[in-house]
Amino acid sequence: MALLARVRFVPFEPRSPLARSFLTRRIPSVFLLSVILFLNLCGSPVAQAQSDTTREYQIKAAFLYNFIQFVKWPGTTFPTPDAPFCIGILGDDPFGSALDDTVQGEAIDGHRLMVIRSPRVEELMGCQMIFVCRSEGGHADAILSKLSSKPILTVSEIDGFAGMGGDINFYLSSGKVRFEINPQAARQGGLKISSQLLALGKIVEP
Secondary structure, rough: OOHHHHHEEEOOOOOOOHHHOOEEEEEEOHHHHHHHHHHHHOOOOOOOOOOHHHHHHHHHHHHHHHHOOEOOOOOOOOOOOOOEEEEEOOOOOOOOHHHHOOOOOOOOOOEEEEEEEEOOHHHHHHOEEEEHHHHHHHHHHHHHHHHHOOOOOEEEEEOHHHHHOOOOEEEOOOOEEEEOOOOOHHHHHEEEEOOOHHHHHHEEEO
């Protein structure tokens, strides 16, 4: 508790009281991600009711924002120094406003964060991160084939996504949000995942 008291939390006023309690800015990234993990592990199971589903995707939105801070993209990723960092949502978006609220007004290394939604992966090829929604599970292999070796961080919640060649995959364990990482897939796309993030996730080999 003493450590928490010394940290200056700067809220960005998301809609949810739960999100306001831990989705904060200007905190060392590894500390913030650890806080999210702690609150997720200590809270009630997320997959029991509609309110819990909302909480689940607030947590996942927070993870997506923090993943960006633990991954290094190739220097040629952005066409201009002030080009936006685009998070693509492929398929039926489960986040509602949670992801937009999380990244609103935020920037990474001078790149403003923005969210783009599309049912077609071809329309998201200019994104730096793509979240592949559960609705796309029937053709996840084909999607990953199109994204293979591209500098795009692929994240999903489809069963077995990381083993198929996705970079990061969410899964629930005892009703809690966890994530697994395929570092080899990330390297093939020219992405470098921080050892700090690797230490917090479950490592999956293809």
